[in-house]
Amino acid sequence: MSESTLRLQLVDTSRRLHSRGWVANHDGNLSARQSDGRFLATPTAFSKADVSAESLVVVDESGAVVGGRNRVFSEMGIHLALFKARPDVRAVVHAHPPHATALGACGRSLETFLPEAVVSLGPLVPLVPLSAPGPAAVAAIAPFAIEYDAVLVAGNGVFAWGDSIEQAYLRLELVEHLARIALLALPIGGVKPLPATMLPALLEARRKAGLGPEARGVKAAPVAAARPAAAPPSVHSDQLADIIRQELSAALRR
Numbered sequence: 001m002s003e004s005t006l007r008l009q010l011v012d013t014s015r016r017l018h019s020r021g022w023v024a025n026h027d028g029n030l031s032a033r034q035s036d037g038r039f040l041a042t043p044t045a046f047s048k049a050d051v052s053a054e055s056l057v058v059v060d061e062s063g064a065v066v067g068g069r070n071r072v073f074s075e076m077g078i079h080l081a082l083f084k085a086r087p088d089v090r091a092v093v094h095a096h097p098p099h100a101t102a103l104g105a106c107g108r109s110l111e112t113f114l115p116e117a118v119v120s121l122g123p124l125v126p127l128v129p130l131s132a133p134g135p136a137a138v139a140a141i142a143p144f145a146i147e148y149d150a151v152l153v154a155g156n157g158v159f160a161w162g163d164s165i166e167q168a169y170l171r172l173e174l175v176e177h178l179a180r181i182a183l184l185a186l187p188i189g190g191v192k193p194l195p196a197t198m199l200p201a202l203l204e205a206r207r208k209a210g211l212g213p214e215a216r217g218v219k220a221a222p223v224a225a226a227r228p229a230a231a232p233p234s235v236h237s238d239q240l241a242d243i244i245r246q247e248l249s250a251a252l253r254r
C-alpha cells in the first residue's frame with residue numbers, strides 16, 4: 001500500500017474516532033507500519049477531528065521522528081512494543097470509547113459473551129493493570145501483545161491492533177459495542193457467560209478464519225487459563241448481578 005493511501009486511511013480513521021464520540025480533547029492515537037519499516041503516526045496535541053495527511057509524522061523503530069513537522073504522541077512506545085511483538089500487525093488504534101473505558105476504569109475485563117465475537121476477538125478482552133504513563137505503561141501492555149488483539153487498559157481506554165487500520169478500528173468498535181451491551185444488560189441481571197462447552201468450536205472457527213494466536217502458530221493458553229480465577233471480575237459475573245439486585249432491593253425497602 002502506498003504511503004499516500006496509508007495517510008488517507010489514518011486521517012479517515014482519526015476522524016471516525018472523533019465523530020463517534022470516542023475521543024475528547026487530544027485523546028487517542030493511531031499508527032501504521034509502512035513497507036519501509038518506518039511508521040506513520042498521528043501528531044500529538046491535535047484533536048482527532050483536525051488530523052490531516054500533512055500533519056502526520058513518520059517515526060523510526062526507535063521512536064525518533066524522521067518526517068513531518070509535528071511531534072509524535074507519548075504513547076508511541078506502546079505502539080512500537082506491539083509492532084515489535086507482532087510482525088503481522090500493521091496498525092494500532094487507541095481511543096477512549098466511553099462504555100469500554102468505563103469498564104477499564106472500574107477495573108474490569110470483558111468476557112466475550114456473543115458467539116460471533118469469540119471468533120473475532122477470542123474469549124476475553126483482558127484488562128491491562130493501571131500504570132503510570134511511559135515505560136511502565138509499555139511494560140504493562142507488552143505481555144498481552146502475543147495472545148490478544150484488543151485490550152482494556154485501566155484508566156486509559158482501549159488499544160486494538162490488526163493487519164490493517166480498518167481491522168484495528170473494527171476491533172476497537174466491537175469491544176465498545178460489547179461493553180455497551182454488557183452495561184445495558186446490568187440492570188436486568190447482566191449478560192450470561194457463554195457455556196464453556198461452546199468455546200472449543202468457536203475457537204476452532206477463529207483459527208480457521210486465520211484469527212487468534214493459534215492461527216499464527218503461537219500456542220494459545222488453554223481456555224481455562226484465558227479465564228483465570230484470579231482475573232479481575234468480568235462485568236457480567238453473576239456475583240455482580242447479585243450485588244446490584246441486593247442494592248436495588250435495599251434501596252426499594254428504604
Ligand SMILES: [Zn+2]
Pocket residue numbers: 027028094095096156157
Ligand atoms: Zn488514552
